[in-house]
Amino acid sequence: MTTPDAHPVSAVSDQVRDALATVAGIPRLLVALDFDGTLSPHVVDPMTARMLPAAREAVHALAELPETTVALVSGRSLVDLRIIAEHGDDSPIVLAASHGAEYWIPGEGAVEPAEDDAERGLRDLLRARAEEIVADYDGVWIEPKTFGFGVHTRNATDEVGEQAAAAVDAMVAGAAPDWRRRTGKKIVEYAFRQEGKDTAIANLRERLGADAVLFAGDDTTDEDALRSLQPQDLGIHVGDGPTAARVSVADIPAMAAALAELADQRRHAQE
Numbered sequence: 001m002t003t004p005d006a007h008p009v010s011a012v013s014d015q016v017r018d019a020l021a022t023v024a025g026i027p028r029l030l031v032a033l034d035f036d037g038t039l040s041p042h043v044v045d046p047m048t049a050r051m052l053p054a055a056r057e058a059v060h061a062l063a064e065l066p067e068t069t070v071a072l073v074s075g076r077s078l079v080d081l082r083i084i085a086e087h088g089d090d091s092p093i094v095l096a097a098s099h100g101a102e103y104w105i106p107g108e109g110a111v112e113p114a115e116d117d118a119e120r121g122l123r124d125l126l127r128a129r130a131e132e133i134v135a136d137y138d139g140v141w142i143e144p145k146t147f148g149f150g151v152h153t154r155n156a157t158d159e160v161g162e163q164a165a166a167a168v169d170a171m172v173a174g175a176a177p178d179w180r181r182r183t184g185k186k187i188v189e190y191a192f193r194q195e196g197k198d199t200a201i202a203n204l205r206e207r208l209g210a211d212a213v214l215f216a217g218d219d220t221t222d223e224d225a226l227r228s229l230q231p232q233d234l235g236i237h238v239g240d241g242p243t244a245a246r247v248s249v250a251d252i253p254a255m256a257a258a259l260a261e262l263a264d265q266r267r268h269a270q271e
Helices: 013-024 052-065 079-086 117-134 158-175 197-208 218-226 251-268
Strands: 027-033 069-075 096-097 101-105 109-111 142-145 148-152 180-184 187-191 212-217 232-238 247-251
Touching: 013 232, 013 247, 013 251, 027 197, 027 251, 052 251, 069 197, 079 096, 079 101, 096 197, 117 142, 117 148, 117 158, 142 187, 148 158, 158 187, 180 212, 180 218, 197 212, 197 218, 212 218, 212 251, 218 232, 232 251, 247 251
Parallel strands: 027 069, 027 212, 069 096, 212 232, 232 247
Antiparallel strands: 096 101, 101 109, 142 148, 148 187, 180 187
16 A cells, blocks of 8 residues: 555666666766756755655665765755755765765765855845845745855746746846856756856766766756766656757656666676
8 A cells, every 4th residue: 555655666668778778887887866856856845855765775776886976966055965865974975066066075075166255245145135036026035055046936926936037137147247047947046156067977977987977867957967978878867858868767756766777787787
């Protein structure tokens, strides 16, 4: 008998199984995964996000395999990503946060860029202005981030969300035209750092000496990383819609099933 919170076990399609086989036997494999929408459902309060149990089990099964590194690659700030990923100091999982501007490396800890007082001062000023702006729009709120902030519109009507985003857009464009702007599912992000998830993949590939990379994500910000993949790599898109990924899966349970299948295939390839 299933509970209301239970998720059915998803079957892995032949297309996805065959795609996984192309990387399962790679000597040194990096499995890089977006978090929200890929391992964890999008939720009203972002800090309550957690991996689905099946996703967590598959992630840890992969992380335990030889010559296999699992990395969570997220737009979340490092401090927030560690909380929602339930990531302890002894975790073998690498974190690439803030779209690749912050890292957590097992055995080393946090790796963060040098502080810049002027940039952080402008961040605080624009964040405060944004909070003043969205106070007039029901259901819109500001998420502080290490290098900027995000405008969340998930709890607002489409019309109100568009109006709020446009108002903040105009403010940031006038005060900080060189900041990077990203759009995601019901969020617009602004940052004084220019890194993207493609940066994170390139950095981790080099640092780990990976022979191939599997990257999976669900949102527009993940397409940077998917487009950067090399011929020996594998990109997986979660959900529908156009994507640069080689294959797509329907939802998070299907992604969890694909990761469990990869762990199975890789375990057998290494025997």
